[in-house]
Amino acid sequence: MTGLRYVYAVCHPFGTPLQAQLSGVAGDPPRTLVHHGLVAVVSHVPEADFSEEPLRAHLEDLDWLSATARAHQGVIDALTTVTTPLPLRLGTVFRDDSGVRMMIEAREEDFRRTLDRLEGKVEWGVKVYAETDPEASTGPPPAEPAKAASGRDYLRRRRMQTRAREDMWQQAEAFATRLHERLSAYAADSRLHAPQNAVLSGAAGRNVLNAAYLVPRSDSEEFVELVDRTKDDASGMRVELTGPWAAYSFAEAEDTGETAEAGKAGEAGGAEEARGAGRAAGSAEPSAGSAEEET
Numbered sequence: 001m002t003g004l005r006y007v008y009a010v011c012h013p014f015g016t017p018l019q020a021q022l023s024g025v026a027g028d029p030p031r032t033l034v035h036h037g038l039v040a041v042v043s044h045v046p047e048a049d050f051s052e053e054p055l056r057a058h059l060e061d062l063d064w065l066s067a068t069a070r071a072h073q074g075v076i077d078a079l080t081t082v083t084t085p086l087p088l089r090l091g092t093v094f095r096d097d098s099g100v101r102m103m104i105e106a107r108e109e110d111f112r113r114t115l116d117r118l119e120g121k122v123e124w125g126v127k128v129y130a131e132t133d134p135e136a137s138t139g140p141p142p143a144e145p146a147k148a149a150s151g152r153d154y155l156r157r158r159r160m161q162t163r164a165r166e167d168m169w170q171q172a173e174a175f176a177t178r179l180h181e182r183l184s185a186y187a188a189d190s191r192l193h194a195p196q197n198a199v200l201s202g203a204a205g206r207n208v209l210n211a212a213y214l215v216p217r218s219d220s221e222e223f224v225e226l227v228d229r230t231k232d233d234a235s236g237m238r239v240e241l242t243g244p245w246a247a248y249s250f251a252e253a254e255d256t257g258e259t260a261e262a263g264k265a266g267e268a269g270g271a272e273e274a275r276g277a278g279r280a281a282g283s284a285e286p287s288a289g290s291a292e293e294e295t
Contacts, residue, residue: 003028003044004051005094008075009085009246010104010111011039012119016082018075025071026050035101036108038115041079042100050093059091080246084119086111087246114251121188122244124213124223127196128179129205129238130172172237176209179230179239186226187213191249205238212249220244 006025013034024030024043033040048054058064072090079085094100104111184190195207215223220243227241 003046005033005042005096005100006045006050007088007092007094007100007103008041008043008072009079009087010115011041011079011083011085012115013037013039014083018078018082022075022078023071024075025068027071030075033097033100035104038104038108038111040100040104041075041085042097043075045093050091055091055093065090076246080122080244084115084121085246086115086118086251087248118214118247118250120218121214121216121247121250122220123247123249124187124215124220124227124241124243125245126179126183126209126211126213126227127203127207127240127242128172128176128209129203129240130208131205131236172206172208175233175237180209180211182230183211183213183223183226186219186223187215189214189250193249208237214247214250215244217244 006028008024008030018030018041022029026043026045026049028043028045030041030043033042049058058068069090076085076087094103180190180192191212193210193212195210196203198204198206201207213223224241227239231239
């Protein structure tokens with residue numbers, strides 16, 4: 001089949017075949033390309049959609065982007081069940097197999113170092129949300145308060161409400177800090193991401209913790225139980241656990257701490273949306289060539 005080469009991930013060699021019915025980006029089944037003892041997982045994509053100019057236009061189309069990111073993530077998820085993949089950013093495309101081989105040779109040392117660091121580990125995401133209203137988690141809404149007798153009384157009530165909200169945020173942030181410290185001590189590594197914007201994420205409440213934890217597969221069951229036990233201490237808060245994922249948050253170059261920022265042009269928002277569509281588009285190390293660079 002002719003077409004450009006879309007690269008999903010780089011891995012150590014693995015013996016278990018991918019699912020026979022697995023479909024990749026643009027509907028083409030992924031295959032493996034072995035070079036210098038590393039495996040690139042690739043599929044063919046049409047030049048009409050994935051060469052530089054069409055791809056740039058498609059990245060502005062959220063429907064196309066979401067569908068492509070879901071297909072991309074489907075391949076990464078399948079790889080995660082059989083090996084430890086190093087996912088590349090959404091839209092990493094080369095002209096042909098030789099371009100993929102050149103990419104492997106150019107970043108071979110980084111690939112090997114990062115794959116060795118991630119071997120046998122998966123990523124778990126934990127978010128903590130606080131209620132936006134201090135009364136929201138205490139049962140039925142309170143009765144309508146009596147009308148303030150004076151302007152002074154009105155201001156006093158407003159100060160009390162403000163103080164109650166501030167106390168709640170402080171308690172929520174203290175809980176999130178304790179939880180992060182506890183989970184980080186258990187995990188092999190952790191990352192704190194910026195809190196999610198409620199308008200963009202659509203999630204209820206205020207996001208006070210948005211973290212990722214790198215956990216050995218063999219310890220994942222205990223990690224999940226640890227998170228579940230903390231929910232009993234989270235009055236007025238919501239603890240959400242997602243995973244296991246490929247280690248997106250930990251796939252940066254270890255020596256620089258930098259992620260592949262260039263890939264963020266393809267983000268469609270949110271960690272789940274791009275495992276789903278966001279993080280697959282924006283993180284990947286060491287992403288060596290997008291369609292803009294290589295085609």
